[in-house]
Amino acid sequence: MQTLLWFFGACVVGLLFSALVFHALARMGKFGNAICDACAKGYLLDITVFYFVHGPWVAAAAFALGRPCVTCFTFWDCFWPLLATAILAQMVTLVLWGWMHEAMHPGIRKGPRIVSTLNRKVGRFRNHAAVWWTAWAVPLFTIVRIAEILLYPPLHWLVRLPKYNVNEWINVSRQKFSGLVGHDLIWCLYCDWMTGVWSLGSEMLRNVESFWCPIRYTSPEKCEKCCVDFPDINGGWVDANGNIADVAAVLDQKYPGPGGVNGWFGHPTRVELTVRKTD
The missing domain is CATH 1.10.287 (Helix Hairpins)
Known part of the structure; x- marks a missing residue:
């Protein structure tokens, strides 16, 4: 002890x-x-x-x-x-x-705050219990970030999936927001960090999915829900009723990508090229 x-x-x-x-x-x-x-x-x-x-x-x-x-x-x-x-x-x-x-920061502490507002809305105990409960996800986000660091770079070297400037995704800035102190600040920084980690991972997965399996799902509901994070579902993937020849044709059309970068179909490198051609 x-x-x-x-x-x-x-x-x-x-x-x-x-x-x-x-x-x-x-x-x-x-x-x-x-x-x-x-x-x-x-x-x-x-x-x-x-x-x-x-x-x-x-x-x-x-x-x-x-x-x-x-x-x-x-x-x-x-x-x-x-x-x-x-x-x-x-x-x-x-x-x-x-x-x-x-x-x-006594002036801010006694004024309007996120924690005090939510305490009134759902109750102090439930609000604090719920936000602490989200801390269980911290190891998950750490694993995702480690995977981004260790697993994605070889895909860039091997098949030319896009390389990313991690500073654009992995950063925190809410410490500079006026009025965030104590409880509000630390949990907002947590959200700030984990959102960047998750968003970068989603961006990497968009490249992976469109490169190796650009086929829409049989379930319309799944297509509707997933197209928010994977826009290529409605932007070039082969219909579920198609065939493997259709998939090969899409791959021939889309790859290699502009400048040899094999990004997902809506990746900025493709969008920029389209804009230049239009101009």
């Missing part, structure tokens, strides 16, 4: 101190703001998010390898209690940081 308490305290102090570093940098003029801006996008944001979200988990694993408890006979005997402690420490840190940040 003493070991877990020590580990809990170390996680809370470490996370709070790290957050304070960013607050300090934001008040250090151009130099500090440049660092904050750099850490708010692309791969530096990946590292920052991983540090705050999964750093304590990695620390739990590393600590468990040393088996600091005499009652720990295996790695897992130590790891699971340490992981639970790390997650609890993260939750406590988030709440403490929220309180401190709101205390630093």
Whole structure:
């Protein structure tokens, strides 16, 4: 128990101190703001998010390898209690940081806010329980982001699927929005990050689907629902009642794409080429 308490305290102090570093940098003029801006996008944001979200988990694993408890006979005997402690420490840190940040902005805290408005609409307990429940999805978004980093680039090298500037998708900016403090700010940053991660993944999947299987689904309902995320369903995919020769013809027509980039049928490289031809 003493070991877990020590580990809990170390996680809370470490996370709070790290957050304070960013607050300090934001008040250090151009130099500090440049660092904050750099850490708010692309791969530096990946590292920052991983540090705050999964750093304590990695620390739990590393600590468990040393088996600091005499009652720990295996790695897992130590790891699971340490992981639970790390997650609890993260939750406590988030709440403490929220309180401190709101205390630093009393005028905003007492004014109109997202959290207070939704508390009135659905009830304080249900609102807070629901938003915390969404935290279960954080590991999923991390896995999606890792897949984007590791699995998609070989598709660009092998079959010339489009390459993307991740900074345009993986970034956060809501920390600059006026009036977001504490609870509102941290959950808006979560949404900011996960929306970019998910949208980039969807963009990559559009290329994959149209390149390897441009065939509409038999279910009209599925086509209707999925065309929002996969516009090529209504923009060039072969009808479900067609045949494989039709699919081969579409592939011959669409690939290779403009400049050898094999993007989905509505990819900007194709749209730009169409505009140039029209002009």
